[in-house]
Amino acid sequence: MAVATTDPVRLPPAPRIPRLLQGVGFVAAREKSVAALARRYGSAFTLRLPIFGDTIVVSDPALIKDLFTTNTDLVGRAGVLGEMFGPGSTFSLDGTEHRERRKLLVPPFHGKRMASYEGIIEEEVLRETASWPEGREFETMPSMMRITLNAILRTVFGAEGAALDELRELLPGMVLHASRLAVMPPFVRRDLGPWSPGGKLTANRERYDCAIRRLIAAIRNDPKFDERNDVLTLMLQARYEDGSPITDDHVADELLTLLAAGHETTATTLAWTIERLRRHPRLLARLTAEVEAGGTDLVQATIWEVQRTRPVINGTARMAKTRIRLGEWVIPERHAVLASISLAHAAEDSFADAKAFNPDRFMGNAPDNYAWIPYGGGVRRCIGAAFANMEMNVTLRTLLREFEFGTTYARGEGLHSRGVATAPAHGGRAVAYRRTRKTAAPADQTQRVSA
Numbered sequence: 330m331a332v333a334t335t336d337p338v339r340l341p342p343a344p345r346i347p348r349l350l351q352g353v354g355f356v357a358a359r360e361k362s363v364a365a366l367a368r369r370y371g372s373a374f375t376l377r378l379p380i381f382g383d384t385i386v387v388s389d390p391a392l393i394k395d396l397f398t399t400n401t402d403l404v405g406r407a408g409v410l411g412e413m414f415g416p417g418s419t420f421s422l423d424g425t426e427h428r429e430r431r432k433l434l435v436p437p438f439h440g441k442r443m444a445s446y447e448g449i450i451e452e453e454v455l456r457e458t459a460s461w462p463e464g465r466e467f468e469t470m471p472s473m474m475r476i477t478l479n480a481i482l483r484t485v486f487g488a489e490g491a492a493l494d495e496l497r498e499l500l501p502g503m504v505l506h507a508s509r510l511a512v513m514p515p516f517v518r519r520d521l522g523p524w525s526p527g528g529k530l531t532a533n534r535e536r537y538d539c540a541i542r543r544l545i546a547a548i549r550n551d552p553k554f555d556e557r558n559d560v561l562t563l564m565l566q567a568r569y570e571d572g573s574p575i576t577d578d579h580v581a582d583e584l585l586t587l588l589a590a591g592h593e594t595t596a597t598t599l600a601w602t603i604e605r606l607r608r609h610p611r612l613l614a615r616l617t618a619e620v621e622a623g624g625t626d627l628v629q630a631t632i633w634e635v636q637r638t639r640p641v642i643n644g645t646a647r648m649a650k651t652r653i654r655l656g657e658w659v660i661p662e663r664h665a666v667l668a669s670i671s672l673a674h675a676a677e678d679s680f681a682d683a684k685a686f687n688p689d690r691f692m693g694n695a696p697d698n699y700a701w702i703p704y705g706g707g708v709r710r711c712i713g714a715a716f717a718n719m720e721m722n723v724t725l726r727t728l729l730r731e732f733e734f735g736t737t738y739a740r741g742e743g744l745h746s747r748g749v750a751t752a753p754a755h756g757g758r759a760v761a762y763r764r765t766r767k768t769a770a771p772a773d774q775t776q777r778v779s780a
């Protein structure tokens with residue numbers, strides 16, 4: 330772990346390009362510019378960005394482990410995401426408050442509890458794919474967004490009926506708007522009236538708060554309150570060590586956080602999974618055979634490898650609260666350190682033939698906690714990791730059971746930044762054939778794959 334120090338500052342090397350140009354490069358081609366700097370400077374370098382300031386980028390597993398395991402008195406939360414969700418969001422909390430909130434939030438997301446949600450996920454996948462076109466190429470991203478939205482609204486928010494419809498209509502646009510503003514300079518988020526981006530943020534939030542107040546009241550009045558299984562109910566039942574509940578305002582902030590953190594990330598990973606499988610026919614056939622035989626090892630390894638090669642969150646940052654020593658570097662107070670997920674996953678030292686998409690690397694060999702970090706790590710590691718994994722596993726198994734997918738020789742889809750998450754540039758296009766209704770595959774580049 331990193332330690333506090335009074336040694337002179339020693340930052341990793343920084344490119345000599347002017348700050349403004351570095352900022353333009355970072356915003357315009359975040360992944361490419363960071364990869365180019367890693368090629369030049371190795372696993373630690375300093376980015377000099379306008380507005381955001383100096384940011385130290387690390388990708389070596391030993392440095393990442395040091396960063397993630399450092400005492401929270403020395404490093405804390407970084408970034409503006411909390412601002413988007415309110416003071417009661419996990420993203421806004423730090424130190425003791427953050428630790429106490431996580432104690433209440435982690436149990437509802439425990440791996441074993443997740444199995445109880447599998448039926449809902451399967452139901453959502455079947456409902457969404459009922460309208461998939463037969464044998465015609467289409468983007469899977471919108472479908473994946475609807476599946477993961479409905480999954481969270483039903484299992485986490487516990488919403489059904491009119492409340493579900495209202496939130497389903499309001500939240501996607503609201504979260505997309507907020508996540509676009511999250512990566513812009515702070516002045517863009519200021520409320521300058523109803524037509525300004527900041528004004529729209531406020532109006533969305535007011536509508537959301539009304540809807541959540543009604544939902545909380547309905548759940549409290551549910552005669553079966555004690556038997557309910559959704560995360561919202563568990564949050565309402567939870568008590569801090571002093572016996573106090575999470576306030577309703579904080580519950581509203583936290584629900585929005587869970588939705589924003591868990592909806593698009595899982596959907597984009599699923600769209601990438603389809604994008605990858607279409608280009609790996611032999612793997613697709615092996616997966617289909619595994620699912621038919623009731624297995625899940627290769628499905629799991631495939632999800633891990635999709636997350637390694639196409640991480641949807643590129644990095645996660647911590648802010649130094651004091652001067653710290655991290656490996657050979659001495660980082661001053663109030664400097665952000667970014668653990669680069671994409672660089673860590675592309676490292677040959679951690680993953681032989683790292684560019685290759687090869688789920689077999691994880692067969693019988695679970696990923697290392699600090700080389701494979703799609704969910705970050707340490708005390709801020711993603712709360713929903715087990716939820717996301719369960720959801721992707723059930724979705725992939727259901728899709729493979731219900732459909733044959735056409736494969737393609739087309740180049741892989743490029744990266745498209747949606748604000749916070751990185752999605753396949755063409756929406757994760759697929760050609761699907763329902764297993765029960767056999768139709769001939771078209772004679773172009775697409776071919777059917779079955780086990």
Ligand code: HEM
Nearest residue numbers: 590591594595642645703704705706709710711712713717
């Ligand atoms: C494939 C899907 C997902 C990916 C790739 C992902 C990734 C991440 C990452 C990188 C972080 C930052 C961790 C760190 O700083 O160390 C994070 C935090 C978080 N995620 Fe996820 N996430 C996913 C799904 C979910 C889901 C389904 C939920 C909840 C329903 C969720 C809730 C959260 C929360 C609340 C945090 C903040 C944790 C904290 O600051 O203590 N995520 N996630």
